[in-house]
Amino acid sequence: MTHFLQELKRELLFSLRQKNVKILLVFGFLISxxxxxxxxxxxxxxxxxxxxxxEYDQADREHVLKKYDEYxxxxxxxxxxxxxxxxxxxxxxxxxxxVLPWKHRVRMLALEGQIYxxxxxxxxxxxxxxxxFAFLISILAPLFVILLLHDVRASERAxxxxxxxxxxxxxxxxxxxxxxxxxxxxLSVALLTPFIIGSIISGANGLDVLLVLAISVAQLIFWAAIxxxxxxxxxxxxxxxxxxxxxxxxTTIVVPVIGAKAIEASIHSPSGGDIVxxxxxxxxxxxxxxxxxxxxxxxxxxxEWRDYTKMNASFEWKWYYAFQQVGDLTAQPLSExxxxxxxxxxxxxxxxxxxxxxMLVQRSMTQIAQTDTLSMMAYEQSIRDFHARLRHFYxxxxxxxxxxxxxxxxxxxxxxxxxxxxSKETL
Amino acid sequence: xxxxxxxxxxxxxxYWFRSKLVVTMMVVALVLAVASVIxxxxxxxxxxxxxxxxxxxxxxxxESQPDRHPHRMVxxxxxxxxxxxxxxxxxxGIDSYTGTSIFLEGHQQNTAMFSEQGKSSxxxxxxxxxxxxVMQIIVPLLLILIGYSMVSxxxxxxxxxxxxxxxxxxxKLMFGKFIALLMAGFVALLPLIIGSAxxxxxxxxxxxxxxxxxxxxxxxxxxxxxxxxxSTLNTKNSSSFSILVTLWIVLCIVAPRIAASTASSMVASPxxxxxxxxxxxxxxxxxxxxxxxxxxxxxxxxxxMAQYDVDDEGDLPVNIxxxxxxxxxxxxxxxxxxxxxxxMSEELSQAQIARQFGWLTPVLSLRTASMMLAGTNLETxxxxxxxxxxxxxxxVQSLNKVHAEKLSYNDxxxxxxxxxxxxxxxxxxxxxxVLESFSFTPDTATARLMKSIEPxxxxxxxxxxxxxxxxxxxxVM
Numbered sequence: 082m083t084h085f086l087q088e089l090k091r092e093l094l095f096s097l098r099q100k101n102v103k104i105l106l107v108f109g110f111l112i113s114x115x116x117x118x119x120x121x122x123x124x125x126x127x128x129x130x131x132x133x134x135x136e137y138d139q140a141d142r143e144h145v146l147k148k149y150d151e152y153x154x155x156x157x158x159x160x161x162x163x164x165x166x167x168x169x170x171x172x173x174x175x176x177x178x179x180v181l182p183w184k185h186r187v188r189m190l191a192l193e194g195q196i197y198x199x200x201x202x203x204x205x206x207x208x209x210x211x212x213x214f215a216f217l218i219s220i221l222a223p224l225f226v227i228l229l230l231h232d233v234r235a236s237e238r239a240x241x242x243x244x245x246x247x248x249x250x251x252x253x254x255x256x257x258x259x260x261x262x263x264x265x266x267x268l269s270v271a272l273l274t275p276f277i278i279g280s281i282i283s284g285a286n287g288l289d290v291l292l293v294l295a296i297s298v299a300q301l302i303f304w305a306a307i308x309x310x311x312x313x314x315x316x317x318x319x320x321x322x323x324x325x326x327x328x329x330x331x332t333t334i335v336v337p338v339i340g341a342k343a344i345e346a347s348i349h350s351p352s353g354g355d356i357v358x359x360x361x362x363x364x365x366x367x368x369x370x371x372x373x374x375x376x377x378x379x380x381x382x383x384x385e386w387r388d389y390t391k392m393n394a395s396f397e398w399k400w401y402y403a404f405q406q407v408g409d410l411t412a413q414p415l416s417e418x419x420x421x422x423x424x425x426x427x428x429x430x431x432x433x434x435x436x437x438x439x440m441l442v443q444r445s446m447t448q449i450a451q452t453d454t455l456s457m458m459a460y461e462q463s464i465r466d467f468h469a470r471l472r473h474f475y476x477x478x479x480x481x482x483x484x485x486x487x488x489x490x491x492x493x494x495x496x497x498x499x500x501x502x503x504s505k506e507t508l
Numbered sequence: 509x510x511x512x513x514x515x516x517x518x519x520x521x522x523y524w525f526r527s528k529l530v531v532t533m534m535v536v537a538l539v540l541a542v543a544s545v546i547x548x549x550x551x552x553x554x555x556x557x558x559x560x561x562x563x564x565x566x567x568x569x570x571e572s573q574p575d576r577h578p579h580r581m582v583x584x585x586x587x588x589x590x591x592x593x594x595x596x597x598x599x600x601g602i603d604s605y606t607g608t609s610i611f612l613e614g615h616q617q618n619t620a621m622f623s624e625q626g627k628s629s630x631x632x633x634x635x636x637x638x639x640x641x642v643m644q645i646i647v648p649l650l651l652i653l654i655g656y657s658m659v660s661x662x663x664x665x666x667x668x669x670x671x672x673x674x675x676x677x678x679x680k681l682m683f684g685k686f687i688a689l690l691m692a693g694f695v696a697l698l699p700l701i702i703g704s705a706x707x708x709x710x711x712x713x714x715x716x717x718x719x720x721x722x723x724x725x726x727x728x729x730x731x732x733x734x735x736x737x738x739s740t741l742n743t744k745n746s747s748s749f750s751i752l753v754t755l756w757i758v759l760c761i762v763a764p765r766i767a768a769s770t771a772s773s774m775v776a777s778p779x780x781x782x783x784x785x786x787x788x789x790x791x792x793x794x795x796x797x798x799x800x801x802x803x804x805x806x807x808x809x810x811x812x813m814a815q816y817d818v819d820d821e822g823d824l825p826v827n828i829x830x831x832x833x834x835x836x837x838x839x840x841x842x843x844x845x846x847x848x849x850x851x852m853s854e855e856l857s858q859a860q861i862a863r864q865f866g867w868l869t870p871v872l873s874l875r876t877a878s879m880m881l882a883g884t885n886l887e888t889x890x891x892x893x894x895x896x897x898x899x900x901x902x903x904v905q906s907l908n909k910v911h912a913e914k915l916s917y918n919d920x921x922x923x924x925x926x927x928x929x930x931x932x933x934x935x936x937x938x939x940x941x942v943l944e945s946f947s948f949t950p951d952t953a954t955a956r957l958m959k960s961i962e963p964x965x966x967x968x969x970x971x972x973x974x975x976x977x978x979x980x981x982x983x984v985m
Contacts, residue, residue, distance in 0.1 A: 137785040204605035209768040319749035334635040353622035430629035
């Protein structure tokens with residue numbers, strides 16, 4: 082054992098003396114620092130935005146409450162902020178948070194007309210992409226491993242020392258393994274240290290951090306093992322590296338792209354435009370239809386209001402909100418099909434990811450950081466659940482035509498992001 | 509002179525054909541390029557078809573609405589869809605990150621919905637099988653793998669001195685190798701050229717397509733020159749290889765993302781949701797969509813009654829409610845537009861900071877040039893938002909005009925009394941023809957060419973620097 086440690090130390094000192102190794106490690110370290118710092122900045126920005134929005138939203142709701150003294154009007158004019166706060170590890174994997182919405186304001190109108198609004202960031206910057214820690218580990222780290230370890234054997238061959246090393250060393254295999262171990266270790270230290278510091282700053286759960294570290298090290302070991310294996314081929318260092326890069330290209334770029342195309346072709350999904358159009362026709366058409374046309378489908382899902390649908394004027398709020406809900410019900414099959422298609426797509430993508438280590442790493446990391454598609458869909462579901470609670474809060478007042486009582490409004494449900502977890506289970 | 513350069517180039521090709529690896533690389537490049545042109549072309553022509561169909565459907569739906577109260581139609585609203593430009597088959601640019609449809613209605617500006625990336629599986633966040641991605645990211649790597657040893661090999665084998673003794677200057681050798689690699693690059697460029705030519709048949713201006721091809725050609729020239737240059741400076745194949753691959757990682761993958769992160773941290777761009785609160789605060793002073801503030805309202809009423817010389821608002825020949833709706837929409841829109849413009853200019857300054865990094869990495873200059881020419885850039889998306897807003901404002905105000913002029917005040921205020929009164933407070937569906945048909949077209953060819961000048965200059969600057977460096981190497985050696 083001590084002998085092995087001595088060997089390890091010798092190889093470590095040897096590799097650190099090489100200029101290109103040093104440059105590569107420093108470069109990797111700097112990118113890691115950059116990814117962690119910009120990730121933390123982004124998350125701070127999102128948290129600050131949420132704090133401000135919560136405050137504005139509170140003030141705005143109070144303002145609306147002062148202005149109206151009727152349940153129907155209040156429900157119409159009050160918007161409710163919903164949001165999905167970034168997890169402590171979101172800095173390491175921004176994931177789908179920069180293309181899918183994580184904040185929405187909804188009111189009690191038909192939800193299908195509101196929920197697809199996307200308040201996203203600058204599309205040109207999103208297109209260029211960002212370096213977060215997940216990107217570093219999934220896409221860049223294999224390249225570093227290849228640059229560092231492709232010539233472990235080949236450089237000795239080129240230097241003419243290969244045969245000498247084989248005959249003089251007691252355990253020739255162990256020499257290569259030690260070198261590869263040294264490479265993986267030094268790269269791990271360079272790439273993972275900034276992440277560990279970042280996690281401490283953001284106060285992430287220790288278990289999650291360990292999981293991310295394990296995934297990262299697994300990714301490095303995986304590519305190191307491939308380097309070791311490909312390195313057995315008797316070819317020049319650049320030729321070996323070309324093969325390794327080809328492998329990287331195939332698994333990181335070609336497999337995901339073809340996979341995405343195949344998934345797209347295999348799943349039929351209604352177009353988003355159809356959902357919103359269907360909802361709109363239903364809601365707006367209701368104005369010109371007899372009241373029964375609204376109340377009959379409404380009562381099917383809300384039978385508790387059977388005795389309260391008599392209209393005393395040609396406009397009553399209960400009818401208005403009933404046809405908003407009927408609008409959602411009309412679009413529901415399409416909307417469910419749409420969500421189902423996205424779930425199916427996500428499921429198949431996770432299968433495809435087994436063919437692409439880069440995607441596997443990316444998906445696991447976003448899953449841990451709760452920035453994956455599923456988490457974003459859980460947020461969407463939590464909005465739906467909240468909207469339902471809001472409706473069920475107002476319905477008794479609207480259908481029973483209760484006299485307005487400001488105190489009752491204090492019981493009004495308010496959105497809480499803690500419920501996103503529950504919504505995830507109902508997906 | 510010419511013949512010896514050509515001979516060097518031919519020799520290099522002969523050498524490549526003997527190497528399995530190089531032939532594989534070339535085949536891979538060609539297959540990827542062809543596949544990307546075909547699949548992107550197919551999916552986009554489908555998209556384009558679908559969106560113009562949806563646009564027609566939306567217009568028909570609006571105009572075939574029954575007789576109604578005009579304000580109902582303000583809330584019924586309208587949808588606009590952006591149809592893609594012909595060259596977006598080659599470079600979809602930011603299109604897959606922006607929504608492609610907007611719901612237009614009274615009293616508010618909505619965001620674009622349903623972006624491709626938003627509903628995708630997330631597998632294509634890093635890589636896309638678009639001709640643009642293949643050209644920008646993959647082709648340079650393949651050029652490196654094919655050409656890293658072009659000159660360094662001659663040195664490692666000791667044949668370089670031999671060649672120079674034969675009277676071939678180093679610059680000539682470099683030029684010959686460069687030509688050989690350039691030929692390989694242009695083979696990879698061929699599918700893109702054919703795809704762009706197809707865009708001409710779909711109505712794209714020839715000048716735009718030629719500049720588009722030029723930009724990609726320059727990019728290939730830059731990478732070929734870079735490969736030959738690094739290969740010449742290095743005495744060992746392996747170091748030439750490592751340096752080139754590191755350069756590729758830095759220039760193609762790392763630098764653009766550093767540009768994006770820098771831009772977003774330099775210019776703050778508050779979310780639309782946040783701006784909405786400020787809009788609300790300002791609009792509260794205005795009355796908020798359905799009303800005008802009481803002070804404004806009495807002034808408006810007094811003016812109108814004086815103008816028509818009547819004592820009661822019911823006696824006015826116009827419906828005061830329509831007038832109020834029109835005034836409040838106009839006031840609110842001014843505020844909305846101010847915030848929308850602010851947001852767009854913030855986004856644009858972010859993008860412009862990121863684009864300045866094109867002086868540091870050719871991939872960003874090519875990306876900008878290509879988006880500008882294809883009409884898939886941020887400015888075009890902003891123009892789509894502006895045109896949609898103009899359409900929104902026009903139809904809402906036309907409906908408000910109908911409201912003021914074709915619906916009597918008394919019918920209007922009594923509309924909820926009973927169903928007869930409700931029917932009286934409607935106007936005929938003929939009035940829904942106020943909707944202008946919407947078709948979004950790319951900027952004019954000249955405008956796009958003008959915008960591509962700066963990124964093209966960045967590409968030329970790279971070539972210039974490489975030329976000078978190549979010339980200097982002769983002295984260094």
